Amino acid sequence: MSVHDQMHDAGHTHDQGRGHGHDGHGHGPGGHSHGVSADADRRWLAAALVLIGTFMAVEVVIGVIARSLALISDAAHMLTDAVSIVLALIAMRLAARPARGGFTYGLKRAEILSAQANGLTLLLLAVWLAYEAVERLIDPPPVAGGLVLVTALAGILVNIAAAWCISRANRSSLAVEGAYQHVLNDLFAFIGTAVAGLVVLTTGFRQADAIATLVVVALMVKAGYGLVRESGRIFLEAAPAHLDPDAVGDRLAGHPPVAEVHDLHIWTITSGQAALSAHVLVEPAGDCHAVRRDLERLLSKEYGITHTTLQVDHAQEALLTVGRTADDGADPHCAEAHGPVHRQGPHDH
Structure with a gap:
């Protein structure tokens, strides 16, 4: 038997005796896992999902009508937010299942998989939007600045409400925290889009829409890279970043x-x-x-x-x-x- 096997045999024997497969008290540092809170987390996430999904569908239609890439990019960003919330909800269900068979830790890493998938989606969308934005900088189409401004202001309110809902859930989860950070990034993106709409409306400077899109792209790259990096560290069995x-x-x-x-x-x-x-x-x-x-x-x-x-x-x-x-x-x-x-x-x- 290898040393690592011996250590795990000895260690799990006393772990079982003390019943702390997680932490001996039913909750880990900085988190909570009892049933009532888990149900509450799912309700808050579901509320944020309804807000984001409904507004996203409306925004796509308005973006096409207004010919605004900034609005469409915001909607794409909101799509990743919605996907991240859905994946977080699925991961919470899977992680709650007890360990059995070959899955000796259960399915607790389902949330890490969801975080990595969400990060990769953000990065791929960022590449496509950056390409479209550069094209529009060179040859900007006419943009309905007033419609962009009104829609972006509404988006700011929706994102504030969604961020508040997600902040009520357990943000020690990487998937939940990722969704929260995405909604915050989306909030900043809508502020940039509102500024772009105001500029187009008052000055006729149509490139402002593409510039706002590039700001959204930068936020998406930052959030996507962070999620891929953190989930990658966990998959590669690296020590937690705060521990030496x-x-x-x-x-x-x-x-x-x-x-x-x-x-x-x-x-x-x-x-x-x-x-x-x-x-x-x-x-x-x-x-x-x-x-x-x-x-x-x-x-x-x-x-x-x-x-x-x-x-x-x-x-x-x-x-x-x-x-x-x-x-x-x-x-x-x-x-x-x-x-x-x-x-x-x-x-x-």
């Missing part, structure tokens, strides 16, 4: 009577749910069970990590050299170290 694994390893190794920490892994299961596994070697006279409890409390209090799998063993009398065999007098558990080794005193990184 080396600092965590040094902190654990500095806790007496710990002699060494290696095979330290920190990753994110889904939004707001960090997990950690490590092999901890304790001085021969130390109490392995007490050390495990102390380290779990430390990780929970200082780093907000409550899903932990710690394999704790006594160290040999001689200083261990990870990767050597038991016949050499070294650690018999690890045939190969995965990542830096953290020890008291000078650290081996």
Whole structure:
């Protein structure tokens, strides 16, 4: 059996005993998962979806009539907002299903999939709208500035209402936060479109519509890139952005009577749910069970990590050299170290 398997066997045994597959209290740091709040989240998201979907359909018709690419680009942005909300609702349903079979974490990463799909859609739409906007800068068609202005002002009110609805939901979810940020970006885009409509109406400068579209494109690229980057980090098992694994390893190794920490892994299961596994070697006279409890409390209090799998063993009398065999007098558990080794005193990184 591999070291990683041993760690998970040992860790999940005590996890089950304490019942903290998520965090021991039924909620993760910065989030809430009890049934009433989950139902309330879905209601708020559904309300925002109705607002956005209804206005988006009206805006497409008006954009075609007014020949305004800025309005059509705003509608496209609202489409991605609507899709992100739908995906968030689906992901919330899937994530609530209990873990079973081969899905040992359940379907909690469904929301990360939805966030990545939404980010990619934003980036693809941004490319198309940028191309259309550049064409209109070169050869601007006539635009009904008054109609653009009125529609954009209405869009500002709709986006304010939708943003308020989404802000009432649990924004620790990457999918929900992504939808919220998109609606905020859309709000700024409508402000730019309103300015463009006013400029066209008062000065006849038709390129203002294409310029407003490019502003929307920039906002879409920013939001899309952020979602793809954050969801990509989770899929690649990177440590949460706010945690430094080396600092965590040094902190654990500095806790007496710990002699060494290696095979330290920190990753994110889904939004707001960090997990950690490590092999901890304790001085021969130390109490392995007490050390495990102390380290779990430390990780929970200082780093907000409550899903932990710690394999704790006594160290040999001689200083261990990870990767050597038991016949050499070294650690018999690890045939190969995965990542830096953290020890008291000078650290081996």
